[in-house]
Each structure stands twice: as C-alpha cells, then as structure tokens.
Amino acid sequence: MASTLEKLAEHVGGKVFGTANVMIDSVATLTNAKQGQISFLTNPLYRSQLSTTNASAVIVEEFVQDAEKVNQLVVKNPHAAYAKITQILYPQQAIQAGIDAKACVDKHSQVDKSASIGPNVIIEEGAVIGQGVCIKANSFIGRNAHIGDNTIVYPNVSIMHGVRIGQRCIIYPSAVIGADGFGHAYQETGWLKIPQVGTVIVGDDVEVGSGTCIDRGAIEDTIIEDGVKLDNQIQIAHNVRIGRNSLLAGGAGVSGSSTVGENCLLGGRAGIAGHLNIADNVVVTGMSLVTKSIEQAGSYSSGIPAEPTRTWRRYVGRFKRLEGLFKRVTECEKLIKEQKD
Amino acid sequence: MASTLEKLAEHVGGKVFGTANVMIDSVATLTNAKQGQISFLTNPLYRSQLSTTNASAVIVEEFVQDAEKVNQLVVKNPHAAYAKITQILYPQQAIQAGIDAKACVDKHSQVDKSASIGPNVIIEEGAVIGQGVCIKANSFIGRNAHIGDNTIVYPNVSIMHGVRIGQRCIIYPSAVIGADGFGHAYQETGWLKIPQVGTVIVGDDVEVGSGTCIDRGAIEDTIIEDGVKLDNQIQIAHNVRIGRNSLLAGGAGVSGSSTVGENCLLGGRAGIAGHLNIADNVVVTGMSLVTKSIEQAGSYSSGIPAEPTRTWRRYVGRFKRLEGLFKRVTECEKLIKEQKD
Amino acid sequence: MASTLEKLAEHVGGKVFGTANVMIDSVATLTNAKQGQISFLTNPLYRSQLSTTNASAVIVEEFVQDAEKVNQLVVKNPHAAYAKITQILYPQQAIQAGIDAKACVDKHSQVDKSASIGPNVIIEEGAVIGQGVCIKANSFIGRNAHIGDNTIVYPNVSIMHGVRIGQRCIIYPSAVIGADGFGHAYQETGWLKIPQVGTVIVGDDVEVGSGTCIDRGAIEDTIIEDGVKLDNQIQIAHNVRIGRNSLLAGGAGVSGSSTVGENCLLGGRAGIAGHLNIADNVVVTGMSLVTKSIEQAGSYSSGIPAEPTRTWRRYVGRFKRLEGLFKRVTECEKLIKEQKD
Structure with missing residues (x-):
C-alpha cells in the first residue's frame, strides 16, 4: 500500500x-x-x-x-x-471470517464468528478459537485447546489437546505443540511409557517456526512466555520454561526441565542440556553445547570453527597428545630444577 | 480415574x-x-x-x-x-471405532472394524490397518503399508508405501516414515537419483517422535527393532538398523547403513556417521560426533561445554597454537639435554 | 520391469x-x-x-x-x-491425471490437465500447476505459487504463497518452502516482526527432503539453483543461495544471507553461519561449524570425534589448562636461557 x-x-x-x-x-x-x-x-x-x-x-x-x-x-x-x-x-491479506465447508469443527467447540477456519482444519471438542484467529488448511486443533485472539496458524500444524496459545501468535507450518514429552521408566523388560499429564502454555506475541516441536509437560506445564520467538526446527522438551522476549535461532534445543531466562538469544543449533537454569540476558552462540547452569548475563560459546580438513586433523592429533605434552613439560621443569640445584 | x-x-x-x-x-x-x-x-x-x-x-x-x-x-x-x-x-481416551466420513479409504485396503480412522486420513490401496489402531486426522498411509494392532498414529503423519509398523507403537505428529533415502550417483551432468527400493520395518512398542524421519532402504530395509524409543526430530537414514530397546534423544541422527546395538542411549543431537557399527549397551552423550565404530559397551563423548565467549576464544586461540607449543617443548628438551651433556 | x-x-x-x-x-x-x-x-x-x-x-x-x-x-x-x-x-508408478474429488482447487488457479492432484490437497488462487505434476494427499500450495512440470510433491508438504518450484523436482513429506524468514527488529518493548517480502525460487531437478525448511527472503529471494539435493531436516534461512548441483546431507543448516557455491557437499548437521560466502567445490564434513567465508575449493572440518567419556573428560580438562601449560613452557625457556648465559 x-x-x-x-x-x-x-x-x-x-x-x-x-x-x-x-x-x-x-x-x-x-x-x-x-x-x-x-x-x-x-x-x-x-x-x-x-x-x-x-x-x-x-x-x-x-x-x-x-x-x-x-x-x-x-x-x-x-x-x-x-x-x-x-x-x-505490505499489509497482511485480510482474513476472511468463516468456517470453510471442508473444515471439521466439533459441535462442542467454540469458534468466534470473526475467525477464519480453512479447508480440512480439524477442531476437536472443547477447543476455543478466539477473535480474528486464522487457521489455515490441514491444521489440527486438539480437544480443549485454546487459540488466543488474532493468532495465525499456518497449514499442517498440530496443536494437541489442552494446549493454550496466547494472542497475536504466529505458528508456522508443520510445527507441533503439545505432543507427549519423552518420558520412559526403565524396567528389565524394556521402557515403560510415563504418561505426560502436563500441557503447553504459550504466551502472547510468540512465534513458533516451521517444524518446531514443543512437548507437553510430564507433570506440570511447558511454558513459553510472552514475546518469545522460536525459529524453525527447534526442540523444546517437556517442563521447559522459556522467558519473555527470548529469541532462539534455527535448530536450537532445550532439554527437559531446563529454564531459559528473559531476553536470551540462543544461536542456531545451540543445545542446552536438561535440568539447567540459564539466567536472563544470556547469549549462547551457534552450535554451542551448554551442560551447566549459567548464572550471569553475558555471552557464552563453545565449538571450534572449521579449518581445512588436513589442518584440522593435525589439530585433533595434537589435542589427543596433550597428556604427553603435559608430562614432557613436567619433566623439563624437573630437569631444569636439577640443573639449577 | x-x-x-x-x-x-x-x-x-x-x-x-x-x-x-x-x-x-x-x-x-x-x-x-x-x-x-x-x-x-x-x-x-x-x-x-x-x-x-x-x-x-x-x-x-x-x-x-x-x-x-x-x-x-x-x-x-x-x-x-x-x-x-x-x-x-490418567487412562487414555477410549478410541472410537469406525471410519470418519471425511477419511479417504481405498476400497482395496483392509481396515479392522475396531480401528478408528480420523477425518481426512488417507489410506491407499493394499494398506492393512490392524485391530484397535487409531489414526488421527490428516495422516497419510501409503499403498501396501501395514499398521499393527493398537498402534496410534497422531495427526499429519506420513507413512509411505510398503512400510510395516508393529503393534502398540506411537507415531507422533509430522513424523515421516519411509520417504526415499538420500541416494544419488554422481555423473558429469549432475546427480542421478538412485531409486530406493527397500522399505522401513518398525517393530512392536516403538515410539517415533514428532518430526522424526526414518528413510526407506536403498536396496534392503531400514529396521527399527522392538521397544526402540525415538524422540523428536531424529534422522534415521537409509539401511540403518536400531537395536531392541535403544533410546535416542531429540535430534539424534544415524547416517546411512550404520547399525546401533540393543539398549543403547544416544543423547540429544548426537550424530553417528555412516557405515559404522555401534555395539550393544553403548551410551553416547549429547551432541557427540561418532566417526568410528564402537565395539565395546560403555559411555562415549565429545564436544566441549560452553564457557564465557571471551574465555572460549582464548581457548581456541591456544588450541590453534598447539603445534608451536609442541615445537617449543621439543626445543626445550634439546637444550636441556645439551646443557646436561 | x-x-x-x-x-x-x-x-x-x-x-x-x-x-x-x-x-x-x-x-x-x-x-x-x-x-x-x-x-x-x-x-x-x-x-x-x-x-x-x-x-x-x-x-x-x-x-x-x-x-x-x-x-x-x-x-x-x-x-x-x-x-x-x-x-x-523399478519404474515409478504412473501418475493418474486428474483432480481428486476431495481436493480444494481455487477456481482462479491453473492446473494442467495432465497433473494429478490428491485428496485434501489445497491449491489457492493464482497458483499454477504444470504438466505431469503429482501432488499427493494433504499438501498445501499457496496463492500464486508455481509448480514446474513433472514435479512430485509428497503428502503433508506446505508450499507457501508466491514460491516457484522448477521442473522434475521432488518435495518430500512435511517439507516447508516459503514460510517467513526469521526477521525481528529489537525495540524496548520486545521484538517487532519484519515482514518477509521476498519469496523462494527453486530450480529444476531439485530435491527437498522430509521436514526440510526453506524460508522466504526478507527483501529479495532465497534461491536454490538447479540440481541441488537437500536431504531431510535441513534449514535454509532467508536470503540464502545454494549453487547448482550442491548436495546437503541431513540436518545441515545455512544461516541467513549466506551463499553456498556450486558442487559443494555439506555433511550431516554441518552449520554455516550467516552472511558468509562458500566457494564452489567446497566439502564441509559432518557437524562442522563454519563461521568464516571459505574462498578456496577443498575440504573443511571441525568437531573432534567421540572417545570413551572418561578419556574425553581428561582431554577437556587438559584443554582448559592449556593457558597454564603455555606459561610453564615460557618459564622453562626463560630458565634454560638463564642457565645458558
């Protein structure tokens, strides 16, 4: 315009x-x-x-x-x-209010009159769809899920039972919100599934990228606070909490029961191990591996940038021979001391 | 209850x-x-x-x-x-036997009477759907695929032609089982597609996480044995075999033609290169890179945990100057020897 | 045959x-x-x-x-x-020309008579579907998207508005092409979405693996040149260009505004940071982290292969103590010099 x-x-x-x-x-x-x-x-x-x-x-x-x-x-x-x-x-296309004839909307759900429900969308019983919501073709909204006002759900998205999505969110294609967390108890005959009885709570103004998965909580809920932006192919495991306005780049992953603070930035493919706390205002650079809680704001990294393969192999060779080098230096120190004495 | x-x-x-x-x-x-x-x-x-x-x-x-x-x-x-x-x-919702009016079930397929087939599900010719199977909305079951008794297939799943899924499996949203493996032959004009003529065989009691992909075999089959649990966004390439009761955490990947033994645990984002054998009872910690076969049970790791970026850069700088340090130590040793003589 | x-x-x-x-x-x-x-x-x-x-x-x-x-x-x-x-x-199954009764094809789109449009496929206004195209069940083709002749689109794929796909391409299940790039401007109240006004242009003979995401450009277009083969779960961020006949293995990622040359090979999970240029004929081995442009053809690597966890921990311990070792060697050198004088 x-x-x-x-x-x-x-x-x-x-x-x-x-x-x-x-x-x-x-x-x-x-x-x-x-x-x-x-x-x-x-x-x-x-x-x-x-x-x-x-x-x-x-x-x-x-x-x-x-x-x-x-x-x-x-x-x-x-x-x-x-x-x-x-x-x-570039104004967004106005959404066309109404339910497509090919949508499957359960009679025990509530869909606001101003919402737009595309063809082949499934809305199960008890689901609540707010004002001005737009759900594009072939997406699935499970029973008792809530979609807040003016949220957009793109095609082929799966929002499972009981999940609550806030207002003005954008959920990109093939995202999955609220599938079971990965919980199994070991016993001699194999793994026993632990029912995941929490759900996922997504705040307002959140974006969930294509193919991103947010698992439902094991006992309590997985929580994505207001203003969080998740890029594509991110994995948010069960019981995780992502703080307000944090931004996670493509392929980042947060393992079970970890907490990421507010205004954090996780680079692409960064991985946070389970049961950690990451403070507010933390930056983790791309492909870093975080295995301990981070208590102070600031930037954190791991991963060594690529070099020509031949050079890299030499690096790795020396890295593995470090123990020997430490010993040789100790021996040098000893000999020097002996000569001195 | x-x-x-x-x-x-x-x-x-x-x-x-x-x-x-x-x-x-x-x-x-x-x-x-x-x-x-x-x-x-x-x-x-x-x-x-x-x-x-x-x-x-x-x-x-x-x-x-x-x-x-x-x-x-x-x-x-x-x-x-x-x-x-x-x-x-928390008993599971009882499944409602029957085929939704909006499902597309080919007349040359077999769907057990006790199965529940959701709206917009596609079941192609020759597919066989067992007792008590529940296939949720918008999922696709290709021609001649078999789904074993009491298996649950969540929404937006793609199970391609000829794939065989065992009993009591759970397939989470957006999983893809049996798409072509990544096989191309190089010739001067570019890459030539190699048809992938194997399929995928999934055992009993297997879970396949959201967005997880299991490719069909190039010549023989890709095999997931009984009791294997695959978390979200895992990649299982063509010709891979995953042994009984192994558990792979989110984003783990196994490259083509590799074999993972029984009762293994792969941490999140762990990567197994192609054509390797991983023994039974092996643990690979998160984000590790495995490039050689592992013949002995036990725990294996790589990846260095993140540090403050400033510290990390110093680490990397020293790592790259290791060659010089080795030379300096050799020189020290030489000089000490000279002084001694 | x-x-x-x-x-x-x-x-x-x-x-x-x-x-x-x-x-x-x-x-x-x-x-x-x-x-x-x-x-x-x-x-x-x-x-x-x-x-x-x-x-x-x-x-x-x-x-x-x-x-x-x-x-x-x-x-x-x-x-x-x-x-x-x-x-x-193993000849490919002949496609059956025609539009399935359960497809939703907008009257302002053009679908060639020889194309095969499966059940529950959505084709929005202005979309153009070429000769011999096969679009399988439950896939979504957004408004004004173009699908070139003889391209196959597997189930549950999302091809967003305005995307152009060339001829003889194969798009695997749950792929997402043309969702918004990840662009946000920071202001005190939080992140502000930057509309992504470019699109995605995919050349001829391209393969896009299951769950792979190619984001639309922020201002100009994201471009995948002829003959490129993308494996599963790859992330191509906005404004990226992938050169002719390059092949990216499972889970590789290319961050925003980077360019990958022709005939490159990226190993599984390799990550290219943003705003880089990778020359033609570059190989990046699996799980490598590329943070600088690569100007010369050749093979590049990072990542240290896994070892038994106990051994690995010792390696990491020594790596972190390198600063001390450098100091000790400097001290040895000084003492040797003193003794010499």
Missing part, C-alpha cells in the same frame, strides 16, 4: 531530509532499489552506498551530509522503523 | 506405610502436590521434601523413617511404579 | 562379459543377491564377493578375470549405471 515518505515518517516518529511528498510503494536493498522504493542503512560500512542508490528514500540513524541527492528519513532505530514501514507497505 | 493407595500398591506390587485407603486422584511434584495427589522420590537429594510435601502419598524405594506424616508406597523401582500408577490415574 | 542384461547394457552404454540374454528383474546387494538379480561393485575391497555372489550379473568398472562364473556388465561409472538400471527395473 503506497504512501508518501512524509506519512511514513509520521508513522515511525522520524524526520525527513529531502522531498517529503515522494511516493513510496515498496522496500529494497540499497544496491537494487529503484524509484519508489525505500531502503535502510544500519551498518555504517555501507554508508557510501547512499551516494549511488536509486532508492527514493533511505532510513538512517543520522542525516548523512554527503549524500544530498537521496531523501533520508532519520529515526532513532532504523531497523525497527524499517519493520514498521514494511508492515504498512 | 481415582483409586485408593492400597489398590495402586497392589497394582505395582508395593507396600503401603501409612493410611492405605486414602484416595489418590492425580500426580504432582513433591513441591506442588496437594491432598489427593501422589508424588515420587527417586533422587535422595530431595528426601527432605518428604517432611514438607502436601502429597497424600509418595512412592519411595525405602521407607523413610523421619517422614512419618506422609503415606509412603515402597516399591523396588519407584520410576516404573510412578509410570504404572500414572497410566491408571 | 524385467529386462535382459543385454538391453540394460545398451541402456547404460556398457559391455557384457558372460551371458547377455540372462533375465534381470531386480537389484540386490552382492551378499544377498539371488538368481535374476543384479548387483554392483564400486569398492575394490568387496571384489572377492564376486566369486561367491549368487547375482545373475554385477555392474563393474573393469572386467574381473578371476570371477568368471558371474556375468559382468562393464561400465565407466558403475554407480550411475546402477542408478539408471534401477530406474528401469
């Missing part, structure tokens, strides 16, 4: 340097932008591109003097302003 | 210390239990909680003298007893 | 040593082959099996003198010949 730069500036509380009434209809990168497009600059490294971009406007943090030909929209937080402007230029 | 403590004790072969006829209706943790609830103690560290819990009974391995106020159910294996008692207190 | 060895030889441009008119009906391993079956030998280690196999023919690179009793089909590339022969012996 096209808009003048001026109106966009008002919307994000920014100031225009240049032509305020230029029309903006879409977003683009600095490099590829054409007339009518807006771009943004967050990394000062790319500042020189301001002189060469064909964008009709660029969102910046500070007015850039030596780029007078490009209209600049100065805001405190260019990234957030870009997000808000993109939301205006 | 509530029960007296006495009846529960009979069911698990345990002995009651305290009031045998107290009613138990649900389970809870020691900390949060209320009247009518039963809890369990497996970790002696939490023994002191026996004096403060409000649980109506606690399952223990030995009678705890100094906790006389709480009813105790003494059993050999508290974890297994807890599993059995939970199964009684 | 059975064939004489002679006809198979013609098809793959090979030469028969032995009985040319023997009938071949299926493939098998050297060890388990029976009469009527063909096997192949690529690894010279297994050469001795040629004397003992019961196969009616074996595909080899060179005629093996001392195995006269077995018919040999000599070809330049046995693996590729095996692939082509298997394709003949």
Whole structure:
C-alpha cells in the first residue's frame, strides 16, 4: 500500500531530509532499489552506498551530509522503523471470517464468528478459537485447546489437546505443540511409557517456526512466555520454561526441565542440556553445547570453527597428545630444577 | 480415574506405610502436590521434601523413617511404579471405532472394524490397518503399508508405501516414515537419483517422535527393532538398523547403513556417521560426533561445554597454537639435554 | 520391469562379459543377491564377493578375470549405471491425471490437465500447476505459487504463497518452502516482526527432503539453483543461495544471507553461519561449524570425534589448562636461557 515518505515518517516518529511528498510503494536493498522504493542503512560500512542508490528514500540513524541527492528519513532505530514501514507497505491479506465447508469443527467447540477456519482444519471438542484467529488448511486443533485472539496458524500444524496459545501468535507450518514429552521408566523388560499429564502454555506475541516441536509437560506445564520467538526446527522438551522476549535461532534445543531466562538469544543449533537454569540476558552462540547452569548475563560459546580438513586433523592429533605434552613439560621443569640445584 | 493407595500398591506390587485407603486422584511434584495427589522420590537429594510435601502419598524405594506424616508406597523401582500408577490415574481416551466420513479409504485396503480412522486420513490401496489402531486426522498411509494392532498414529503423519509398523507403537505428529533415502550417483551432468527400493520395518512398542524421519532402504530395509524409543526430530537414514530397546534423544541422527546395538542411549543431537557399527549397551552423550565404530559397551563423548565467549576464544586461540607449543617443548628438551651433556 | 542384461547394457552404454540374454528383474546387494538379480561393485575391497555372489550379473568398472562364473556388465561409472538400471527395473508408478474429488482447487488457479492432484490437497488462487505434476494427499500450495512440470510433491508438504518450484523436482513429506524468514527488529518493548517480502525460487531437478525448511527472503529471494539435493531436516534461512548441483546431507543448516557455491557437499548437521560466502567445490564434513567465508575449493572440518567419556573428560580438562601449560613452557625457556648465559 503506497504512501508518501512524509506519512511514513509520521508513522515511525522520524524526520525527513529531502522531498517529503515522494511516493513510496515498496522496500529494497540499497544496491537494487529503484524509484519508489525505500531502503535502510544500519551498518555504517555501507554508508557510501547512499551516494549511488536509486532508492527514493533511505532510513538512517543520522542525516548523512554527503549524500544530498537521496531523501533520508532519520529515526532513532532504523531497523525497527524499517519493520514498521514494511508492515504498512505490505499489509497482511485480510482474513476472511468463516468456517470453510471442508473444515471439521466439533459441535462442542467454540469458534468466534470473526475467525477464519480453512479447508480440512480439524477442531476437536472443547477447543476455543478466539477473535480474528486464522487457521489455515490441514491444521489440527486438539480437544480443549485454546487459540488466543488474532493468532495465525499456518497449514499442517498440530496443536494437541489442552494446549493454550496466547494472542497475536504466529505458528508456522508443520510445527507441533503439545505432543507427549519423552518420558520412559526403565524396567528389565524394556521402557515403560510415563504418561505426560502436563500441557503447553504459550504466551502472547510468540512465534513458533516451521517444524518446531514443543512437548507437553510430564507433570506440570511447558511454558513459553510472552514475546518469545522460536525459529524453525527447534526442540523444546517437556517442563521447559522459556522467558519473555527470548529469541532462539534455527535448530536450537532445550532439554527437559531446563529454564531459559528473559531476553536470551540462543544461536542456531545451540543445545542446552536438561535440568539447567540459564539466567536472563544470556547469549549462547551457534552450535554451542551448554551442560551447566549459567548464572550471569553475558555471552557464552563453545565449538571450534572449521579449518581445512588436513589442518584440522593435525589439530585433533595434537589435542589427543596433550597428556604427553603435559608430562614432557613436567619433566623439563624437573630437569631444569636439577640443573639449577 | 481415582483409586485408593492400597489398590495402586497392589497394582505395582508395593507396600503401603501409612493410611492405605486414602484416595489418590492425580500426580504432582513433591513441591506442588496437594491432598489427593501422589508424588515420587527417586533422587535422595530431595528426601527432605518428604517432611514438607502436601502429597497424600509418595512412592519411595525405602521407607523413610523421619517422614512419618506422609503415606509412603515402597516399591523396588519407584520410576516404573510412578509410570504404572500414572497410566491408571490418567487412562487414555477410549478410541472410537469406525471410519470418519471425511477419511479417504481405498476400497482395496483392509481396515479392522475396531480401528478408528480420523477425518481426512488417507489410506491407499493394499494398506492393512490392524485391530484397535487409531489414526488421527490428516495422516497419510501409503499403498501396501501395514499398521499393527493398537498402534496410534497422531495427526499429519506420513507413512509411505510398503512400510510395516508393529503393534502398540506411537507415531507422533509430522513424523515421516519411509520417504526415499538420500541416494544419488554422481555423473558429469549432475546427480542421478538412485531409486530406493527397500522399505522401513518398525517393530512392536516403538515410539517415533514428532518430526522424526526414518528413510526407506536403498536396496534392503531400514529396521527399527522392538521397544526402540525415538524422540523428536531424529534422522534415521537409509539401511540403518536400531537395536531392541535403544533410546535416542531429540535430534539424534544415524547416517546411512550404520547399525546401533540393543539398549543403547544416544543423547540429544548426537550424530553417528555412516557405515559404522555401534555395539550393544553403548551410551553416547549429547551432541557427540561418532566417526568410528564402537565395539565395546560403555559411555562415549565429545564436544566441549560452553564457557564465557571471551574465555572460549582464548581457548581456541591456544588450541590453534598447539603445534608451536609442541615445537617449543621439543626445543626445550634439546637444550636441556645439551646443557646436561 | 524385467529386462535382459543385454538391453540394460545398451541402456547404460556398457559391455557384457558372460551371458547377455540372462533375465534381470531386480537389484540386490552382492551378499544377498539371488538368481535374476543384479548387483554392483564400486569398492575394490568387496571384489572377492564376486566369486561367491549368487547375482545373475554385477555392474563393474573393469572386467574381473578371476570371477568368471558371474556375468559382468562393464561400465565407466558403475554407480550411475546402477542408478539408471534401477530406474528401469523399478519404474515409478504412473501418475493418474486428474483432480481428486476431495481436493480444494481455487477456481482462479491453473492446473494442467495432465497433473494429478490428491485428496485434501489445497491449491489457492493464482497458483499454477504444470504438466505431469503429482501432488499427493494433504499438501498445501499457496496463492500464486508455481509448480514446474513433472514435479512430485509428497503428502503433508506446505508450499507457501508466491514460491516457484522448477521442473522434475521432488518435495518430500512435511517439507516447508516459503514460510517467513526469521526477521525481528529489537525495540524496548520486545521484538517487532519484519515482514518477509521476498519469496523462494527453486530450480529444476531439485530435491527437498522430509521436514526440510526453506524460508522466504526478507527483501529479495532465497534461491536454490538447479540440481541441488537437500536431504531431510535441513534449514535454509532467508536470503540464502545454494549453487547448482550442491548436495546437503541431513540436518545441515545455512544461516541467513549466506551463499553456498556450486558442487559443494555439506555433511550431516554441518552449520554455516550467516552472511558468509562458500566457494564452489567446497566439502564441509559432518557437524562442522563454519563461521568464516571459505574462498578456496577443498575440504573443511571441525568437531573432534567421540572417545570413551572418561578419556574425553581428561582431554577437556587438559584443554582448559592449556593457558597454564603455555606459561610453564615460557618459564622453562626463560630458565634454560638463564642457565645458558
């Protein structure tokens, strides 16, 4: 939905340097932008591109003097302003209220009149679907599950019985919320299934990525607090709690009964072992292995970056011979001491 | 389904210390239990909680003298007893026999009368669905697949042609069993697909977690033996065999043509390279990388736990300078020897 | 579909040593082959099996003198010949053109008459489905998505709005193509969603494994070039480009805005961090962590293989004490120098 730069500036509380009434209809990168497009600059490294971009406007943090030909929209937080402007230029398709003729909605469920229920959606008995909810084709909502207002559920999602999802959440395709946690008791004849009698509680404004799995609690509930963003293929095991506004990148995993604090960032494929507590404001870099609780805010890492395989093999060889090296150094120290004496 | 403590004790072969006829209706943790609830103690560290819990009974391995106020159910294996008692207190919903009007069942398939086939389930020609099987909404059963008695298939599962699933299995949402293995022959113009002509054979009492994928064999079959428990998002490549009662935690992966023995435990995200043999009774800890066959029972690990990023970078720097350190030590040894002579 | 060895030889441009008119009906391993079956030998280690196999023919690179009793089909590339022969012996089921009565096909979409659309498939407005396409049950094709000729889409797949898939692709169950990339702008009140306005462009002859996710671009498109093969549970983040004929094994992940060159091989669970460039012809071994761009063709690795847990713990202990060892060596050097002077 096209808009003048001026109106966009008002919307994000920014100031225009240049032509305020230029029309903006879409977003683009600095490099590829054409007339009518807006771009943004967050990394000062790319500042020189301001002189060469064909964008009709660029969102910046500070007015850039030596780029007078490009209209600049100065805001405190260019990234957030870009997000808000993109939301205006690309409005979400209005959802069409109503239940598709091919949906299977149990008569003992409650579906708000303003909700949109796609073809082949299953809504079991006792489920409650809030206002403005959109459930796309082929998704499954189990018995007594609650879906909060204005939440979007994409196709092929499974939300199991009793799960509660908050408002304004986005659940991407093939996500699974509320399947049984992995609980088995060992006995001589093999593993005995432990019924998982908790459920999953998802707060407001949560995103659950494609293929992400959040298991129901063993006794109490698995909890995803407000504002948490889960990327694709994440595993949240039973009894886990993820604190407010934490963000987990693709493939991160949190094992059973662990707690992740608020405003944490877990990098891609980072793994948190079971029964740990991770404090607020902790960053764990990609593919790190966390096996102890983290009590202090800050950044934590493990994993050694790749090298040419030949070099790497030499590294590993030396790593395994470290014990010998320690002994050799001890022997050197002893001999030196002897010579000294 | 509530029960007296006495009846529960009979069911698990345990002995009651305290009031045998107290009613138990649900389970809870020691900390949060209320009247009518039963809890369990497996970790002696939490023994002191026996004096403060409000649980109506606690399952223990030995009678705890100094906790006389709480009813105790003494059993050999508290974890297994807890599993059995939970199964009684929370009976599974009875399945409703019959084929939903919105299921697509091929006329050349066989579906037992006692099976429950949900809406939008697809059952292709030649498929055989056993007694008491429950297939939930939107799942797909390919041609000539067999589903053994009393197996549960949750929503959005894909079981491909010719796959055989045993009895009393549980297949969680979005699992995929029997898609093609990853087989391609290289030729100058690019990769050539190798048809995967084996299938997948899954034994009895197997669980397949949400999003877990088990590929069909290239020539012979991929085999999951009885009692194997696979957590979420596991990858079992073509031609793999997983031995009886082995348990794989979330995101573990076994590459093509490898064999995992019986009673093994693979931790979360552990990875087994291709064409290996892992003996019986092997434990591989989480996120370990296994690149050689393991011939002896025991526990195996790799992966270094995370540290503060600053510390970690110093570690990595030193690791890469190990070659120099080896040389320096050799030089020291030489000089010491020279001085000695 | 059975064939004489002679006809198979013609098809793959090979030469028969032995009985040319023997009938071949299926493939098998050297060890388990029976009469009527063909096997192949690529690894010279297994050469001795040629004397003992019961196969009616074996595909080899060179005629093996001392195995006269077995018919040999000599070809330049046995693996590729095996692939082509298997394709003949096991022809794909012919697809049945037509739209299943239970599919939901929008009237403003275009579905070629030769396409096969299974039950419960959703095809939204503006979607275009090419000739000979087969879309299996319960899959979702979003608005304006394009599916190229002769592509197969297996069950429970989600292909989101505007995605373009090339010709002769294979999309396995529970794959998700074109869900939103993971883009959020931070502001004090929490994360703000950045609409993802690019899409996903998939070339010809691409395979997308079960549970694999390819996110749509943030501004421009995510691109998978011709001939790329993606195994199961792979994560391709927004704005990524994967070059022609690259092959990614199970669980590999490529983070946002990274580029992988042509003819690359990423091992299972290998992870590429964001905003990197990986050159053509790069191999990254399984579970490696790549945090810097790779400019030269070749093989790259990280990750240290598992050892018995007790041994591993000692390794880790020494690794963490390396700083002390460096200091001790420096002290030795100093003392030796002092003694020398």
